[in-house]
Amino acid sequence: MRKLLYLPPTAAFLPPPLSSPSPSPLLQFPDLTAREGFFFSSVPVAESAFDLATICFIAVLLFLSLLAFSFILYFRLRSRRLIHLENFNSLWTVRLLLVSLISVWAFNEILRLPLVWRNYIYQIVPSITLPQQANICKLQVVLSLGFFEPGFLITLLFLVNVSIKKRKPSRIWALVSLLMICSPITLLQIVFVYFNPLEGKLPRFMHGSSVVGNDFSGEKTVLCTYPFFSCVIFGVFAVAYSMAFLLSCWRVLALVINKGIRNRINVLAVSVMVALSVQIVCLSLSWLWMPEDSAYGFVELAMFLFVTVSMAVAEVILVLRPITDALAVGADLQRRTTEGGAGERFISL
Structure with a gap:
């Protein structure tokens, strides 16, 4: 266990003294002030492997999001021709909001990767400085933990709650609920990331969202991290959200008798909680x-x-599967209506 190093935050981007000896092979950062607040010594690793794995996961998620966008728009056009689908289609904007939040969260995570900065952003904006990169890391933390992910979770909870209601709430109410809940979280993240009043009295790991070091190619760059206070704020939100989400899932399971829908709710609950x-x-x-x-x-x-x-x-259970089920039911009802039959069914999940 190593003692915490503490220096003023303004020293985080100062270059090392010219007279300093050659760095140890175990140290990847020539700037020791960037290491303040971390406990274990550095073990070199090829960051490109982690970056490439992350990009692969993001590519799969974006492809699924593109597919969900296509399903939503197709269902929107289809519902104008089938009267039986109008009730289900009332939530199409909420589902579109869910997919949009997932997509922008994925793009935001891409900008955290040193591999992307090295191969693309530096080519587009070669004059960007280290302090400017640090400000971008702050913005990414605020957006990711303060708005995009909480917004996705709130939208998901909204869709689960309305699935058992006979009357669908206004689509505007989903956006109002999202802003009402996410605004305090985003505001707290901004305060503790940009205007932390204790910044000069605490170790850097508690408020810093980046450190200066070398990327996998040996070039000096800014590596983004998650500040302690940002993690605490998101953790408190996650605990409160978990209780509300489990309660909503329990209410749905208590009312739904369809085995397939019950299985979907169980899978969704397990995936989100884990x-x-x-x-x-x-x-x-x-x-x-x-x-x-x-x-x-x-x-x-x-x-x-x-x-x-x-x-x-969430995209599969709350967007893709419900739309495919609704289209199948709509086609069946249209066939029965054509044949002179009657009756309607409505699938919410």
Whole structure:
């Protein structure tokens, strides 16, 4: 266990003294001030492997999101011709909001990767400075933990709640609920990331969202991290959300008798609860290592993988499967109406 190093935050981007000796082979960061607040020494790792794995998961998630977008738009056009689908189609904007939040969250995660910065962003904006990169890391933390992921979870909860209601609430109410719940979280993230009043009195890992170091190619760059206070804010939200989400799932299971829909709710509940639990544990462990350490890479990759899987499951269960079921029911009802039959069915999940 190593003692915590503390220096003023303004020293985080100062270059090392010219007279300093050659760095040890175990140290990947020539800037020692960027290491303040972390506990274990660095173990070099090829960051490109973690970055490539993350990009592959993001590509799969974006492809699924594109498919969900296509299903929503097709169903929107189809419902104009089939009267039986109008009731189900009332939630198409909410489902579109869910897929949109997943997509922008995925793009935001791409911008955290050193591989993307090295091969693309530096080519487009070669004059970007280290402090500017650090500000981008702050923005990514605020958007990811303060709006995109909480917004996805709130929208998911809204869809689960309205699935057992006979009358669908206004589509505007979904957006109002999202803004009402996410605004305090986003505001707290902005305060503690940009205007932390205790910044000069606490170790950097508690408020810093980035460190200066070398990427896998040896070039000096800014590596994004998750500040302690941001993790605490998201953790409190995750605990409160988990209780509300489990209560909503229990209410749905108590009313639904269809075995297939019950199985979908169980899978959705398990995926979301496991993802939140793993994310909180990984955020807690990420403070122990530097971003270039192998342990940090595995922790962040595991957190990203579980969150990505929960989002993919949500898209399948709350967007793709309901739309395919509704289209099948609509086609069946249209055939019965043509043959002179009667009756309607409505599938909500």
